[in-house]
Amino acid sequence: xxxxxxxxxxxxxxxxxxxxxxxxxxxxxxxxxxxxxxxxxxxxxxxxxxxxxxxxxxxxxxxxxxxxxxxxxxxxxxxxxxxxxxxxxxxxxxxxxxxxxxxxxxxxxxxxxxxxxxxxxxxxxxxxxxxxxxxxxxxxxxxxxxxxxxxxxxxxxxxxxxxxxxxxxxxxxxxxxxxxxxxxxxxxxxxxxxxxxxxxxxxxxxxxxxxxxxxxxxxxxxxxxxxxxxxxxxxxxxxxxxxxxxxxxxxxxxxxxxxxxxxxxxxxxxxxxxxxxxxxxxxxxxxxxxxxxxxxxxxxxxxxxxxxxxxxxxxxxxxxxxxxxxxxxxxxxxxxxxx
Ligand code: 13P
Ligand code: SF4
Numbered sequence: 233x234x235x236x237x238x239x240x241x242x243x244x245x246x247x248x249x250x251x252x253x254x255x256x257x258x259x260x261x262x263x264x265x266x267x268x269x270x271x272x273x274x275x276x277x278x279x280x281x282x283x284x285x286x287x288x289x290x291x292x293x294x295x296x297x298x299x300x301x302x303x304x305x306x307x308x309x310x311x312x313x314x315x316x317x318x319x320x321x322x323x324x325x326x327x328x329x330x331x332x333x334x335x336x337x338x339x340x341x342x343x344x345x346x347x348x349x350x351x352x353x354x355x356x357x358x359x360x361x362x363x364x365x366x367x368x369x370x371x372x373x374x375x376x377x378x379x380x381x382x383x384x385x386x387x388x389x390x391x392x393x394x395x396x397x398x399x400x401x402x403x404x405x406x407x408x409x410x411x412x413x414x415x416x417x418x419x420x421x422x423x424x425x426x427x428x429x430x431x432x433x434x435x436x437x438x439x440x441x442x443x444x445x446x447x448x449x450x451x452x453x454x455x456x457x458x459x460x461x462x463x464x465x466x467x468x469x470x471x472x473x474x475x476x477x478x479x480x481x482x483x484x485x486x487x488x489x490x491x492x493x494x495x496x497x498x499x500x501x502x503x504x505x506x507x508x509x510x511x512x513x514x515x516x517x518x519x520x521x522x523x524x525x526x527x528x529x530x531x532x533x534x535x536x537x538x539x540x541x542x543x544x545x546x547x548x549x550x551x552x553x554x555x556x557x558x559x560x561x562x563x564x565x566x567x568x569x570x571x
Contacts, residue, residue: 233258233284240283244513250280256536257284263543270304271539272319274311275484276504276531279513281310285539291485292318292364293379297568299323308542312530313550314340317368320550321560328550331542332533339365339469342439343399348373351396355435360396361386362563363403365441368552370399372559377567380468381483384410387434389570399439405472406481408434443528444469447502451523452477455500462521463496467503474502491515504528 234254241250257280264271264285272295273286282289288298292315299307299319307328309316314337316330348360348370362374363383371377378386384407387395395413397404408415415434447470455462465487466478475481480490484507491499491511498519501508508522541547552560 253280260285269306271308279509282510291483293381316550329542331538335530335533338442339439345369358394368560372556374563377563383407396435398437404436406468441469449473461497464500
């Protein structure tokens with residue numbers, strides 16, 4: 233395990249730490265086989281974890297698809313709680329573990345099922361598109377889910393003038409721009425009338441990712457001033473003006489693929505910093521700038537040490553009410569059918 237990790241992480245993780253991490257990773261892999269478990273790892277996992285124990289890595293959409301197909305007894309989800317919940321929604325007979333109880337998400341906690349019911353009452357008949365970064369009870373109130381990689385396709389698949397798109401304000405604004413729809417935020421602005429018609433097509437919600445909201449247009453300008461040849465990649469949870477000023481915007485996996493397939497003098501990733509470390513380790517010949525004061529505190533809760541404890545003690549088990557799960561499943565499956 234040490235040699236496998238050293239081959240890719242020698243320039244990223246100091247050797248003494250690599251040896252300690254490799255011991256933990258080897259024990260996790262032994263237990264994983266003994267307990268007939270599988271490990272799914274989100275692209276934001278720290279390099280020593282990302283490059284050692286997961287059987288599959290990916291973005292939210294890829295990991296949801298994979299979770300649905302797992303035939304092992306236990307799914308250990310190295311990601312945040314809403315992702316582990318989505319695995320349970322899709323594959324309910326498996327034991328799903330999330331290694332830390334603290335791995336939340338500012339978007340998931342920005343909206344409740346009662347908020348969605350209120351929105352539906354206010355805008356009857358308008359379909360509700362919910363970002364996958366939400367909890368099961370919110371998904372249960374939803375017509376269709378989406379992720380950062382299929383949000384525009386999901387909105388367009390509905391073929392309606394109006395859509396309620398929750399809870400990420402910036403993703404909603406970015407999707408509105410992509411799909412040519414205008415957007416209003418019912419809790420921020422009073423509705424406007426235009427010849428008797430309400431002036432909106434996409435109804436948003438003021439939830440934000442506490443990581444991506446920190447990147448500003450000023451950051452982009454500063455970096456371009458210092459490095460005019462930089463290629464900038466921004467996650468769609470970033471502010472619309474940041475996404476517009478970037479060279480590429482896409483899901484975490486879309487950004488990884490973009491770096492793999494292109495050859496720029498240097499790249500800047502406007503997303504969780506550990507992913508920059510993971511890409512830099514896998515592509516050592518491609519210079520990678522990072523703004524590493526910006527970390528996701530929730531993703532950072534998931535460590536090799538906690539994953540080992542999770543497997544040893546079968547903790548923390550993801551459970552949910554069966555009726556909520558079944559209703560949430562409809563919206564997730566409808567999304568998977570779109571692509
Ligand atoms: P992806 O679906 O692009 O992996 O994004 C998940 C996420 O939480 C980004 O902050
Ligand atoms: Fe949630 Fe943002 Fe962290 Fe992703 S990066 S898990 S959206 S808080």
